[in-house]
Amino acid sequence: MGVTRLKRKDRRNKTVSRLEVQFLKLGRNIEVGDRSKESGASQIAKNNEILNKLATNNK
Numbered sequence: 001m002g003v004t005r006l007k008r009k010d011r012r013n014k015t016v017s018r019l020e021v022q023f024l025k026l027g028r029n030i031e032v033g034d035r036s037k038e039s040g041a042s043q044i045a046k047n048n049e050i051l052n053k054l055a056t057n058n059k
Contacts, residue, residue: 006014
C-alpha cells in the first residue's frame with residue numbers, strides 16, 4: 001500500500017488538534033502531589049495571583 005499525503009485541510013486539523021491538546025495541558029489545574037508541584041515562578045501562578053488581587057479589590 002502506498003503512502004498517501006494528507007490534504008491541506010486534514011494537515012491543518014491535525015496541527016490544530018495537537019496544539020489544542022498542548023494548550024489544554026498547560027492551562028489545566030495541576031493535581032496535588034510531589035511531582036506535580038507548580039513553581040511559584042510559573043506564568044499560571046503569576047496570573048492567578050493577579051486575578052486574586054483584582055477580585056479582592058473589586059469587592
